[in-house]
Amino acid sequence: MTATHSQIEALVRPEPVRHHVPHGPELPGHWMQVINLSVWYGARQAVEGVNMTVRPKAATAIIGPSGCGKSTFIRCLNRMHEVGAGVNRVSGQVLLDGHDIYAPSVDPVKVRRHIGMVFQRPNPFPSMSVAENVVAGLRLVSNPTKSQVDETVERCLDQAALWDEVKDKLSASGASLSGGQQQRLCIARALAVSPDVLLMDEPCSALDPIATAKIEQLIIELKRDYTIVIVTHNMQQAQRVADETAFFLAAEDRIGRLVEMAPTGQLFAHPADERTAAYVAGRFG
Amino acid sequence: MATGPTTHPAMTALPPNARSGDAALTRAPGGVDGDRAFAGATLAAALAVPAILLAVFLLLAIDAEPALTRFGASFVTSSTWDNVKEQFGTLPYIYGTVVTSLLALVLATPVGLGAALFITEYAPRRLRTPVAFTIELLAAIPSIVFGLWGFFALTPVMRSTVEPFLKATIGPVPVVGALFQGPSLGKDLFTGGVILAIMILPTVVAISREVLLAVPTMQREGMLALGATKWEAISGAVLPYARAGIAGAAILGLARALGETMAVTMVIGNSSRKITGSLLTPGYTMASAIANQFNEADNELYFSAVVGVAAILLVVSALVNLFARVLIWSITRNAAQGARA
Ligand SMILES: Nc1ncnc2c1ncn2[C@@H]1O[C@H](COP(=O)(O)OP(=O)(O)O)[C@@H](O)[C@H]1O
Numbered sequence A: 001m002t003a004t005h006s007q008i009e010a011l012v013r014p015e016p017v018r019h020h021v022p023h024g025p026e027l028p029g030h031w032m033q034v035i036n037l038s039v040w041y042g043a044r045q046a047v048e049g050v051n052m053t054v055r056p057k058a059a060t061a062i063i064g065p066s067g068c069g070k071s072t073f074i075r076c077l078n079r080m081h082e083v084g085a086g087v088n089r090v091s092g093q094v095l096l097d098g099h100d101i102y103a104p105s106v107d108p109v110k111v112r113r114h115i116g117m118v119f120q121r122p123n124p125f126p127s128m129s130v131a132e133n134v135v136a137g138l139r140l141v142s143n144p145t146k147s148q149v150d151e152t153v154e155r156c157l158d159q160a161a162l163w164d165e166v167k168d169k170l171s172a173s174g175a176s177l178s179g180g181q182q183q184r185l186c187i188a189r190a191l192a193v194s195p196d197v198l199l200m201d202e203p204c205s206a207l208d209p210i211a212t213a214k215i216e217q218l219i220i221e222l223k224r225d226y227t228i229v230i231v232t233h234n235m236q237q238a239q240r241v242a243d244e245t246a247f248f249l250a251a252e253d254r255i256g257r258l259v260e261m262a263p264t265g266q267l268f269a270h271p272a273d274e275r276t277a278a279y280v281a282g283r284f285g
Numbered sequence B: 001m002a003t004g005p006t007t008h009p010a011m012t013a014l015p016p017n018a019r020s021g022d023a024a025l026t027r028a029p030g031g032v033d034g035d036r037a038f039a040g041a042t043l044a045a046a047l048a049v050p051a052i053l054l055a056v057f058l059l060l061a062i063d064a065e066p067a068l069t070r071f072g073a074s075f076v077t078s079s080t081w082d083n084v085k086e087q088f089g090t091l092p093y094i095y096g097t098v099v100t101s102l103l104a105l106v107l108a109t110p111v112g113l114g115a116a117l118f119i120t121e122y123a124p125r126r127l128r129t130p131v132a133f134t135i136e137l138l139a140a141i142p143s144i145v146f147g148l149w150g151f152f153a154l155t156p157v158m159r160s161t162v163e164p165f166l167k168a169t170i171g172p173v174p175v176v177g178a179l180f181q182g183p184s185l186g187k188d189l190f191t192g193g194v195i196l197a198i199m200i201l202p203t204v205v206a207i208s209r210e211v212l213l214a215v216p217t218m219q220r221e222g223m224l225a226l227g228a229t230k231w232e233a234i235s236g237a238v239l240p241y242a243r244a245g246i247a248g249a250a251i252l253g254l255a256r257a258l259g260e261t262m263a264v265t266m267v268i269g270n271s272s273r274k275i276t277g278s279l280l281t282p283g284y285t286m287a288s289a290i291a292n293q294f295n296e297a298d299n300e301l302y303f304s305a306v307v308g309v310a311a312i313l314l315v316v317s318a319l320v321n322l323f324a325r326v327l328i329w330s331i332t333r334n335a336a337q338g339a340r341a
């Protein structure tokens, strides 16, 4: 089978990358590699042939015009697409630290414990308090003691730069916070399960500029410890937070493809592809 | 024919962005009057509801007054209902209504919620509509048909199989065992509750289904993204988000059970023996008592007592609804508290 053959080839000899990415288990931190990933919604293909390396302890941005498959792609990185609407099918491989998360023996539930996700709109659980929102994921895997709960709540809210703002209302409903605080609460909630990788799909698109700035600052701090993939339609945001940027584009056939990936500064200053150049210059999208 | 949209005078008379002058902004004559008339009509319609309620209540109060003044509190605390001796106490009827309705609630809520979860979360997409449609079709079955089915099909099975089984299994258990004592007759409070549960099931399923569908996808995905299984996402995010609505579904079911008459009358045994605490006792509900007796109430006091039962039914319905609403309110209010405890 040609598909399998090319996949094996890609495994052995990864795509010719335009830039040198140091990666592999020898480096501390968790890395991901995407090999020839294609996605279909029913009969319609949405993403084709994406190859990408996600560097450990760095932020990788995915940019591109609306509808080019950014959300579709990022949801494949933790198999979140499998729970959504629309019959979809994936081919290719997604590796976490070298292990294929689509291997038949892999449990998608466990994949999501290792690869967390923050969504476009803040989605705290309104029936839970701020504190309970933080430990919701922890409670799925263990039965933490009160002191473990308190410790996790404080540590994760602190990591999410939210502790000072909410330490006096930990028992208020998660929905009682402002939009920006809710989004940081969702980040704290994702951090509480100690994920290897954190995926964010346009985490600031529902927020005002001040809340956006806080989240961006947070991402810059989190990438010291975490591997982050962030989808954004905001090119300034990509430049501010990301070490690497990938540009996606859907051609006339409405199938999204990875046009170019490079260190962020290079991609914006010296794009190799003319479509990238046109996009980052604001000529479309 | 050359009458395409391009030749229409209204389209050719003005360039696309031209302003059509004041006409576009001036109020149409009578427009405000029309608004007022419509607002008035909606107000009248809204006022009609409490007016009808008040009229019903007044009529009941006036007709029930002789019995209520004659017996006072004993009208609701006494268990003796004897039209020959002109002694009228309604406690067994109230008891029968409350017990059968609560039993219906207890049976129908988990089953209805389960069915709604199956339809919204688990059933293959192509099965969802047929399953939902079939369950909701139950609501279209007339009460009397349920009653006939209950009388001829349900009560024999209850007598021969279900009730002996419950007596053997739950009967010896302390506390709850008291609910299943005595001979299994088939026509009793238990069967009344079961048939009510079946009858209110479509209400519970339909409302729960709507409520579950209204839960934002993001809530479910938020839990799944933390590494939850499907069931953990449902129990941890979907059900808590939906619980006020699910309680609302149960209340609507309860409200229907309280007033349901025909089918219950046919399976409940219609005997006002003493209140025993066992569900296997034949009994009356308030509604079945009225249905059985309003025809034969030939003297003023007897008639007044029957109307009195109706008045109490109205009050009990109102109180149960109120109680349930307080329950919802306290649950939703305390939702966020006690989390760090
Ligand atoms: N559930 C779905 N069913 C069918 N098509 C979908 C679904 N979700 C997205 N698509 C299609 O896939 C393409 C990519 O969408 P998406 O990944 O949301 O793009 P982006 O996030 O870049 O805006 C779009 O053409 C969209 O219409």
Ligand SMILES: [Mg+2]
Binding pocket: A070, A071, A072, A202
């Ligand atoms: Mg998107």
